Amino acid sequence: MYIERLILKQFRNYESAMLEFSPYTNVIYGNNAQGKTNILEAVYLFSQGRSHRAKTDRELIRFGDEYARIAIDFKDSERSYNGQMQLLLKGRKSVSINHVHITKLSMLMNYLNVVMFSPEDLDLVKGSPSARRRFIDSCVSQMYPSYLAELIDYTKALNQKNSLLKILRSKGKKSDPTLEIWNEQLSESGAKIMRSRIDFIRSVNDSARNIQNEISGESLDIKYIPSVRCENISKEKFFEYLMSKASREIDMAASMYGIQRDDIDIYVNGRQARSFGSQGQQRTAALSMKMAQAEYINSLKGEYPVMLLDDIMSELDINRRMYLSERIRDKQVLITSTDTDLIDKTTDTKLFRISNGTVL
Ligand SMILES: Nc1ncnc2c1ncn2[C@@H]1O[C@H](COP(=O)(O)OP(=O)(O)OP(=O)(O)O)[C@@H](O)[C@H]1O
Ligand SMILES: [Mg+2]
Structure with missing residues (x-):
């Protein structure tokens, strides 16, 4: 267009x-x-x-x-x-x-x-995990409105769970049936969000690698670092994982696990770009990711x-x-x-x- x-x-x-x-x-x-x-x-x-x-x-x-x-x-x-x-x-x-x-x-x-690339996008590589999650979420929700709906459901349940965790800690309780209910709701949308993120990152990784290689001859590798660690994610596995962390979450009075804690690692020539990349390498990596977003849009919209x-x-x-x-x-x-x-x-x-x- x-x-x-x-x-x-x-x-x-x-x-x-x-x-x-x-x-x-x-x-x-x-x-x-x-x-x-x-x-x-x-x-x-x-x-x-x-x-x-x-x-x-x-x-x-x-x-x-x-x-x-x-x-x-x-x-x-x-x-x-x-x-x-x-x-x-x-x-x-x-x-x-x-x-x-x-x-x-x-x-x-x-x-x-449109896909915009501006100097602030260096945050994709150098910034906090939230900048990278924002990138994933905005790219995927642009193409799939249902993803945005899942994110909204997830965030609502997460806020409820956080309030509950605070109450449980202040009461010195170690478990609670309502916590299970929130964890179940989080697993429902969380597993779907994770699956979409896996697919998106795979697609971005494939194109961004080619683009980086073309522009600089460097190898780029983008890896999904999910907070909920398990093979072949499903709602049940997500739930099991959250429940296994329940007592720790109550101790901390905060939701320590879930898609709100996901990240991606970006490697240039085999090394973490945020720690070891030069300015130019970091900028090229961020640019390659944004150009990969354009490929992603093209693959879905033609x-x-x-x-x-x-x-x-x-x-x-x-x-x-x-x-x-x-x-x-x-x-x-x-x-x-x-x-x-x-x-x-x-x-x-x-x-x-x-x-x-x-x-x-
Ligand atoms: N609401 C506004 N009304 C009038 N002028 C504005 C308004 N908002 C920003 N400006 C002016 O726009 C100019 C900045 O525009 P812009 O950010 O597009 O600059 P630029 O050409 O991209 O500069 P740079 O090369 O530094 O990035 C400034 O002079 C600023 O004062
Ligand atoms: Mg400017």
């Missing part, structure tokens, strides 16, 4: 702007603080229903204005879409696609798929998402940059940079110079 046109009105530092994109590489360049990332942010907002960095919609409206608008034209292999979004200083945002009002923002993902690459070239050496450019050549990419020399250009590449909220 690809984006043909983006129109901004009173969005961030743009009073009004229009960009007509190439279906291939688009380079958005200019000095710091001119509005490059703001463009990617607007596109991301249209795919995910929320910004990748703003806490509230109000931040997105140009200082001093009452509303902002985004319009976007995009195409997949079957049809063309026109999307409209209005953000209000006072009031909820409204979105429509082809004149049909979108009531649930999560529906947007059914239309425009459409490549649009890649939004925010300032990724500056830390990669010339070889990595070249292989990366090669890799993204035949798909639509919006890439920001302070320096166009860092990006390999072809006749299909379109350049946009951004200066103080104006597209030149």
